[in-house]
């Protein structure tokens with residue numbers, strides 16, 4: 001399936017997925033929260049930690065910095081940031097109280113403090129020019145990305161960096177086809193093994209469609225530049241199935 005042209009992609013994504021995003025997804029993450037991390041290890045054939053380490057390797061940290069993880073879920077990124085540099089302040093925001101409760105316990109077990117907020121990331125409840133680093137991992141497919149990336153730009157300090165990681169739409173049609181086939185199998189397999197509830201099972205097709213309508217690595221770089229990010233750089237893994245993007249909020253003048 002070819003997604004709509006880049007110029008109309010956001011509108012098309014919102015029209016198609018608005019109901020799932022606003023009414024169903026929160027129930028899905030409430031359902032999967034207790035087994036979210038284990039299911040991802042299984043579905044990725046054990047590569048989950050490698051994905052996280054590869055993403056973290058693209059992020060430069062300095063003591064004293066203030067970081068925000070958007071759609072933080074079970075705090076995988078926040079914890080990994082603190083493991084690399086304990087002398088930073090980490091904030092997290094996610095709409096799912098269930099995912100964040102698992103994340104709070106995970107952080108506490110490691111002796112870390114992550115300042116969590118429960119809320120919708122389309123309006124970030126933080127002042128302008130506030131964070132040195134903002135991250136988002138495995139979540140953009142579920143969002144109005146232009147709105148959220150614009151909010152991230154607002155809360156970043158001038159010179160601050162946005163780091164993005166997500167599954168992307170591979171540019172090569174053959175890779176794309178194999179990728180969707182594998183994901184279809186994974187969704188069925190993990191749904192069975194982890195005894196997913198009806199909310200998660202009903203959204204299996206959505207997870208594939210959301211990816212089919214999403215951006216390739218190159219397209220996402222264009223979106224970031226159009227929103228005012230500079231020094232945009234992208235790195236992909238597994239033939240473009242996964243991408244890490246970085247963009248900087250420019251200094252004034």
Ligand SMILES: C[S@@+](CC[C@H](N)C(=O)[O-])C[C@H]1O[C@@H](n2cnc3c(N)ncnc32)[C@H](O)[C@@H]1O
Nearest residue numbers: 029071072073094095096099120121137138139
């Ligand atoms: C696939 S999980 C990713 C969690 C985490 N970033 C990770 O790396 O494991 C997607 C997360 O996005 C959150 N989410 C989806 N839409 C959201 C929204 N509009 N506002 C806030 N959080 C949202 C979900 O609650 C869920 O925790």
